[in-house]
Amino acid sequence: MTSLDLRRLRIRPGEQHRERRAVELEPYDLGGQRYEPHPRDPEADLTLTRTRDGLVLELDLGARLAGPCFRCLTDTEVELRVRGREYQAGRGAADDEELRTPYVEDETLDVSRWARDAIALALPEKILCREDCAGLCAVCGRDLNAEPHTHEETAADPRWGALAELRDRL
Ligand SMILES: [Zn+2]
Ligand SMILES: [Zn+2]
Structure with missing residues (x-):
């Protein structure tokens, strides 16, 4: 699992932290078939911006998943470009669940889980070797x-x- 310790970064209000990170990804099970990420740990660009009230988290990652075509079962690959944006309110505004990203727990950002969910959202409904398979x-x-x-x-x-x-x- 790839994570980022937010405490260690010490980003002050108005400051931004950028980092390129290899993100470990688990394979996906879709429709009873297995889809492997290639590579297993694609590079992601993370941008963290501290505002006065909280932290804006941005993710930008390219990934490829390899597995069988939904229709003909030939080995195929989908290439995805994924962008995610999350917000974590500072301690002052804390109680509102809406303002807290589910990917930060105990000041640690779970980059793997975030990337995994973002990829799942970006996947086509059916993975096909070609559109008119x-x-x-x-x-x-x-x-x-x-x-x-x-x-x-x-x-x-x-x-x-x-x-x-x-x-x-x-
Ligand atoms: Zn036939
Ligand atoms: Zn096919």
Whole structure:
């Protein structure tokens, strides 16, 4: 886990701290498949700005996730550019939960968890090898990108058989 000790930084009001950090990321489980970040610890730019009342935290990171295409299961990779912004109110304004980022606890910023959530929000609904991926054939399971084909409707789906039977009886 990558974290940042905010106490150590001693940023005064009006001051800004910038830092480039490698951020350790855990793999993602999406739709029962595993997606690995490449590299495991992408570089992130962190900018912390102390205002009069609190601390503005900004994250900027590029990441790639590798795993199977949702439709055809070919190995694929998504590249993401993620930006995040959080605010941590100073002790004076403290009680308002809204003004406190969930990623700071005990003056420590959990950069890994923040980056992980930011990436999850930026992910496309479906990870595809290409936007118009044709997927796998529902009948025979072959890759429709490599071998575009159709089957006679009557063949595989048992419901068609039942329909045909019914039709015969009528
Ligand atoms: Zn695909
Ligand atoms: Zn087929």
